[in-house]
Amino acid sequence: MSFKTDQESLRNWFLNTKRDFPWRKEVDPYRVLISEVMLQQTRADVVVPYFERWMRLFPTVQALKEAPLEKVLKAWEGLGYYSRARNLHKAAEALSNGFPRTYSELMAIRGIGPYTANAIESFAFHKKVIAMDVNVKRVLSRYFALNCTKEAKNLAEEQLAKSKPQEIAEGLIELGARICTKKPTCSNCPLAGGCKAFNQGSISLFPLLKKRKKSEELFLETIIYQYKNRFGVQQRKKGELFADLFLFYEKKTTKKNFDELCQRTGFKKVIATATCYRFKLIPRLEVVDAPIEGLEFLTLDECLKRPFTSGHKRILHQLLTYFEREKTA
Numbered sequence: 001m002s003f004k005t006d007q008e009s010l011r012n013w014f015l016n017t018k019r020d021f022p023w024r025k026e027v028d029p030y031r032v033l034i035s036e037v038m039l040q041q042t043r044a045d046v047v048v049p050y051f052e053r054w055m056r057l058f059p060t061v062q063a064l065k066e067a068p069l070e071k072v073l074k075a076w077e078g079l080g081y082y083s084r085a086r087n088l089h090k091a092a093e094a095l096s097n098g099f100p101r102t103y104s105e106l107m108a109i110r111g112i113g114p115y116t117a118n119a120i121e122s123f124a125f126h127k128k129v130i131a132m133d134v135n136v137k138r139v140l141s142r143y144f145a146l147n148c149t150k151e152a153k154n155l156a157e158e159q160l161a162k163s164k165p166q167e168i169a170e171g172l173i174e175l176g177a178r179i180c181t182k183k184p185t186c187s188n189c190p191l192a193g194g195c196k197a198f199n200q201g202s203i204s205l206f207p208l209l210k211k212r213k214k215s216e217e218l219f220l221e222t223i224i225y226q227y228k229n230r231f232g233v234q235q236r237k238k239g240e241l242f243a244d245l246f247l248f249y250e251k252k253t254t255k256k257n258f259d260e261l262c263q264r265t266g267f268k269k270v271i272a273t274a275t276c277y278r279f280k281l282i283p284r285l286e287v288v289d290a291p292i293e294g295l296e297f298l299t300l301d302e303c304l305k306r307p308f309t310s311g312h313k314r315i316l317h318q319l320l321t322y323f324e325r326e327k328t329a
Ligand code: SF4
Pocket: 139, 142, 143, 179, 180, 181, 184, 185, 186, 189, 190, 191, 192, 195, 196, 197, 198, 203
């Protein structure tokens, strides 16, 4: 058994069992780009409604290019890693005259990395390449019993079928997501015949996992200043973490103070992660008798139209519930 023969079993398995995602119904480079960027660090079922809404709002590269950044960030709200949305907006400018077809030209576009470039080459242009996301790295590392994923990629690409290679490349992604997971179900795997790690009983050795750096924990008191029926927000500046997004006023606090606030604010704490931080936010409402300098005061309806960070979006929804309850009390 070799990858050359096993890949046909993989193809059959994929074509017969693949999940029905909107980005698989109609394939073009723009749709591949958007779906693959959205799928980074986010589960496919979570991405579906975001992708569908995005395609309604920005059905073409041209539409994305012409959209204001704030609208793009709003459509991304909840997916996190907002730099990806900003990069897509920038990329639309470079792509509006046509999509490049080569790896090096794709890589020259802001926000397109090796995985996305390979995914576009494979799914949209049907080239003989494999896009190596974390799932595919796991599958191929086990299949060839190699911890060097580059070597595993080269071996698989050398043997990749000439006919519709994109089905094999996508099948590997699907296999890694459903069968060859952290705890693989090898009895259902179409690659089991030639899988080296499975046949030599060494699955636990592949792939070699790097120790993840522990993220820094930050305790933040989030003060929602209320002036009449308006609430104070700030838009983060370019170059800062969460650039262009909106947040309520927040300041660092100690764990002790944070725990005390949790007992008395009437709001729930919110935990959010970004890059190497783990933010713990505790909101509290403070009524003021004049607007505060440096803050923009918006109604709740206006807040809903602005792009907030995922943590502050959850705070905004707590605020909405809080005033709904007040109204009916
Ligand atoms: S046989 Fe098991 S370890 Fe090998 S590719 Fe299939 S699921 Fe993964």
